[in-house]
Amino acid sequence: MNETQQLITLAVIALGTVLTRALPFLLFPAGRTVPRPIRTLGELLHPAVFGMLVIYCLRNLQPLTPPYALPECISVAVVVIVHLCFRRTLLSVLAGTLCYMLLVQLVFC
Amino acid sequence: MPSKTSALRAALPHAFRHTLPILAGFLFLGMTYGIYMTGSGFPVYYPLLTSLLVFSGTMEFLAVNLLLGAFSPIQAFLLALCIGARHTVYGLSMLEEYRPLGPKKFYMIFGLCDETFSVNRAAVLPGTVDRGAFMFLVTLLDQCYWVCGASLGALFGSFLPFPTQGLDFSMTALFVVIFLEQLLKERSHLSSLLGLAVSLCFLLLLGPDLFLIPSIVTICLLLLLCDRHAQKAGKKEGAGHE
Incomplete structure (x- = not known):
């Protein structure tokens, strides 16, 4: 991507994001009923999207060639375990990221 | 004032x-x-x-x-x-x-x-x-x-x-935490698991560069379908009680 394409991408992202926030105010002035599909997607899409994003983050894993996606698997396990123990988002993110950085910089390098 | x-x-x-x-x-x-x-x-x-x-x-x-x-x-x-x-x-x-x-x-x-x-x-x-x-x-x-x-x-x-x-793993870690947190809190895992399963299928089918848009569209359609199904079931149930 050149810089123009990058800025277009960022503009499109900004537009899409503000659209989702402004939609209720644009479409439903003064108590008009909200169409069911919009309400449904608004309520149900969020969990599915984060499932999809987890897959997206791990899309380039190659479990069949060395190091067999071990840094990612170990670090995801660390995130899950730390989070189940403490339920503190920042702590879990920090622990997992540190673990991954140490693994790719010192162990699997 | x-x-x-x-x-x-x-x-x-x-x-x-x-x-x-x-x-x-x-x-x-x-x-x-x-x-x-x-x-x-x-x-x-x-x-x-x-x-x-x-x-x-x-x-x-x-x-x-x-x-x-x-x-x-x-x-x-x-x-x-x-x-x-x-x-x-x-x-x-x-x-x-x-x-x-x-x-x-x-x-x-x-x-x-x-x-x-x-x-x-x-x-x-x-x-x-x-x-x-x-x-x-x-x-x-x-x-x-x-x-x-x-x-x-x-x-x-x-x-x-x-x-x-x-x-860059911080992004993966953040999304894993958000996903885990919603699994721990939500009553129905339907949407979470649907998102995971549909994207995994398309990733394996189409590869890492192309799977996102088909996944998004399929997830939306399936969610709307499930909702319509639930709505119909709810109506039937409601009618049965009357």
Whole structure:
């Protein structure tokens, strides 16, 4: 991507994001009923999207060639375990990221 | 009637106190984002620009990945819509509270992120505090924290005394935590597992570059289908009781 394409991408992202926030105010002035599909997607899409994003983050894993996606698997396990123990988002993110950085910089390098 | 400035001044300490936990989180995540964006080779002003104009952490982290890939504005737009979909629900539940507020509501709608919503929805205030001024300041403070974090990370990331290779995992870790947290809290895992399964299928079928748009479309269609099914079942049940 050149810089123009990058800025277009960022503009499109900004537009899409503000659209989702402004939609209720644009479409439903003064108590008009909200169409069911919009309400449904608004309520149900969020969990599915984060499932999809987890897959997206791990899309380039190659479990069949060395190091067999071990840094990612170990670090995801660390995130899950730390989070189940403490339920503190920042702590879990920090622990997992540190673990991954140490693994790719010192162990699997 | 007190002037607007004095209403804002009176609401400021309350807004600050209510957003303190967010200050820590946004500074940390914002800095990580700034370091990640500039560490991926993008100019220092990108994190500043996105934290000012996009103001959605999830989307901003993802934007780095999108910018590193091939130019695909449609995919970017669809992703932004899907990731922002929950904000539509926030907007729906803030409609009546935000509507009577003056021009400041336009900024408040723009800045309606998860954290701002949860504070503004739940805050219990003493009667002397103007609720509109309070909600406006919460929105503004939250964005300030995020912009500060992102700018600090972007400006000083390259001076970190250790190599940052692997820092991009912070995005994966964040999404895993959000996903795990929703699994622990939600009553029905239908949507979570559907998202996971559908994207995994398309990833295996189409590969890492093409799977996103088909996944998004399929997930939306299946969710609407499930909802229609549930609606019909509910109607039948309702009719049975009559």
